[in-house]
Amino acid sequence: MSTMHIRTRFAPSPTGFIHLGNLRSALYPWAFARHNQGDFILRIEDTDLERSTQEAVDVIIEGMAWLGMDIDEGPIYQMQRIDRYREVIKQMLDAGLAYPCYMSEAELNALRDAQMANKEKPRYNGLWRPEPGKVLPPIPADVNPVIRFKNPIGGSVVWDDAVKGQIEISNDELDDLVIARPDGTPTYNFCVVVDDLDMKITHVIRGDDHVNNTPRQINIMKALGGTPPIYAHLPTVLNDAGEKMSKRNGAMSVRDYQKAGYLPEAILNYLARLGWSHGDAEVFSKEQFVAWFDLDSLGRSPAQHNPEKLLWLNHQYIQQADPATLAEATKPFAHELGMDTEQGPDFVQVVNLLKDRANTLIEIAEGAKLFYLPAPQFSAEQIAQNIPEAIIPALKDLIAAIAQAEPKKEAYSAAFKQVLAQHQIKMPALAMPVRYALFATTQTPAIDSVLVVLGKDEAINRLSRVVS
Known part of the structure; x- marks a missing residue:
C-alpha cells in the first residue's frame, strides 16, 4: 500500500435512523483513510425514493461531524448520478x-x-x-x-x-x-460498482451483510474493465440481547446519545472497540486510534453492544475532561433544567466539583441544580426535625470559623476540624445539618469543596438562618 493512494467510502441509505452499528461502519473506513493519509468519501445511496429523505441525510452528517469524522468528498448523492x-x-x-x-x-x-x-x-x-x-x-x-x-x-x-x-x-x-x-x-448492486469505479475506491470496509453482494459486484466491475477494491467485511454488531442491532430491536440513534449526555470522544472510543483492538488499550484518544488503526487488527467475531461499558467509558472521559470545556458541553442540559448559569456560582467550578461522580452530562446538570436554586426557606418545624438543638452551638462556632477562614478547601476543612475538636463530636453530626441548612438535602459532594463553590458569604447567610 506504500504506493497506493487510499480511498475509502461510507455509503449509507438515508432512511432516518443511524445507530452505533451504522456509525462503526463509517468509523473504520474513516480511520483507515486517515491513518494512510488517504481520502474518505461520503456517498448517499438514495435510490430508494420512498424512504430516502434529506432530514435523514442531515442526521447522518450531523452524527459524523459530532464524532469528529471529517469527510474529504461528499456528500455525493446517487440520484444525482442517474x-x-x-x-x-x-x-x-x-x-x-x-x-x-x-x-x-x-x-x-x-x-x-x-x-x-x-x-x-x-x-x-x-x-x-x-x-x-x-x-x-x-x-x-x-x-x-x-x-x-x-x-x-x-x-x-x-x-x-x-x-x-x-x-x-x-x-x-x-x-x-x-x-x-x-x-x-x-x-443497488450496479450503482455501487459504477460509483466505486468512478470514485477510484481502493478499500471497501463495510458490514458482513454485504458479503453476498460482493461476488456480483466483482463480476460487474471486471466486466467494466475495473480492478476490484480490497474488501473488508465487518462482523455484525449485536445488541445487549444478542440480536442484530437495529431500530426494531431498540437501538438508540446518535441523537439519542447526544440528548442523553454522552461525550462524542467516549462514543468514538467505544465504537472503535466494537470489532477492533490494540493490545489491552481501553481508553484512548481519536488521534491514538488513527495512529494505531489497521485492518489486520479487526476481529472476526460479532461485537456485542454493552451499555454499561459505554457508560463507564463516558465516566472516564468526563473525569479526564478540561473543566471549562466540560462546562460548555453541560450548559445546554443545565439550561433545559431551568438554570441560569450566569447567575450564581462560577459554573466551571460547579462542574469541576461534580464531574468525578457523574456518568453523563445530564447527571452533572442535575447535580448543579443545588447551586442555582433559590436558598431554601425553612419553617421552625423543619429546622427542629432536621437540625438537632444540641448541634446549634457547634453550628454557630462553625459560622464564625468559616468567616475567619480563607476561601479555600483546606481552610474550610481546618475550620470543621477545629469545631469538631472543640465540641467533641464526629463529622457526620455536624456535616449533615450543614448540608441541610445549605441545600435542604443531606446528599452533596464533599462539604469543604461545596463551601468553596457556593461562596463564603452565601454559605454564612444560609447557615445563619437556621441558628438565629
Missing part, C-alpha cells in the same frame, strides 16, 4: 454485457414457485439471455423489460477478504442480476 448509470447501462448493452429481459413478474413468480416445489434454489433461468445460436421468445408488447447483467458461466469469484480471509463463490450460484428496473431506474 444519467451516468444509464450511460454505463447503454455501453453494457452495446457491448453484449447486459440484455433486456421481458419475463413478467407473474412468470418470474411462477418459475420461483416451481423451483421451490422441486427443492431447487429460486433463480432466474436465463430465458432471455442471448447466446450464439439461441432463438429468443417473441418480444411481448405489454412488458417493459428489466436489464440483466450477463454473469459469467462456470468458474468462481474469489477474493481475499481483509477480515474473513479467502472467500470463493461459484458463478453457478449467481443468476443474471437485474441492473435496471422496468422504469429504467438502476439497482
